[in-house]
Amino acid sequence: MSDRSDEVTKPRDTDDLLEETDRLLSDAGLEAGSDETSASTDSERGHRPNETHASTAADDSTRRVGLRSWLAADSYFSPKAFLAFVLLLGTGLLAGGTTIPIAGRIIGILGVAFAIGLLTSKRRYLELTAAGTSVGAVSAVASNAFLAAAGSFQTVVAVGVAVGLVASLVGYYFGRDLRTGLTREIE
Known part of the structure; x- marks a missing residue:
């Protein structure tokens, strides 16, 4: 002092x-x-x-x-970013599911969310998690249509939402963390 x-x-x-x-x-x-x-x-x-x-x-x-x-709702949630993230995460889910047989969809969502966090400068946690949960729920219902029709619809949707939420949040968080580490001044 x-x-x-x-x-x-x-x-x-x-x-x-x-x-x-x-x-x-x-x-x-x-x-x-x-x-x-x-x-x-x-x-x-x-x-x-x-x-x-x-x-x-x-x-x-x-x-x-x-x-x-x-x-204003625009200051908290951007519909354009949400739609872009839905398309990107859906593409990552499909690419991961076709290339990696076990847990490929989760890895696809995680990888795309990581890339989005690494490349974007503005914080978009709300849009990305909403997109991740949406893609996860639709994917779970589409891949387990028989179980959903047999009476376990809520369980299938809940698992899809949870997986999409966790994969997108973890990927985005670590992508933003790496971006912060790369752009911060060295003391």
């Missing part, structure tokens, strides 16, 4: 701190608190509490747009 004796602090007035806080919050598009708090700080500075500010409407519209974009 270093000694910080070379730093000099100057005493500041409470009004200066309040003005600087209000200025910083208004630059960020936020308000200083509730109506009661802003009324008391306005009255302390000599402003009337009923005085309207022109920037209040602009701040409210900015806050609403920010809240709308925060609540």
Whole structure:
């Protein structure tokens, strides 16, 4: 630890701190608190509490747009990425199933998920796991159609979902981990 004796602090007035806080919050598009708090700080500075500010409407519209974009489904789930992952994982499942006789489908999903994690920079865990579970469920029902028709449909789907989920998550996680290791600065 270093000694910080070379730093000099100057005493500041409470009004200066309040003005600087209000200025910083208004630059960020936020308000200083509730109506009661802003009324008391306005009255302390000599402003009337009923005085309207022109920037209040602009701040409210900015806050609403920010809240709308925060609540938008596109910020959490991308349908385009989901469809692309379904196609990629389905291709990996088919390729793995045709080339490797035992556990080839699982290895195919795992390998494609690993490659996706290695190549993509944006985190897409939700889309990839949804695609993995979908591909796993459809594949399990298609390959075990007789069991599904005989009354074990829920069991077949549950096993397919579990296998697809685990294979896609593990592959994607290790792909992202390797990507992080390759792109991180060496200290």
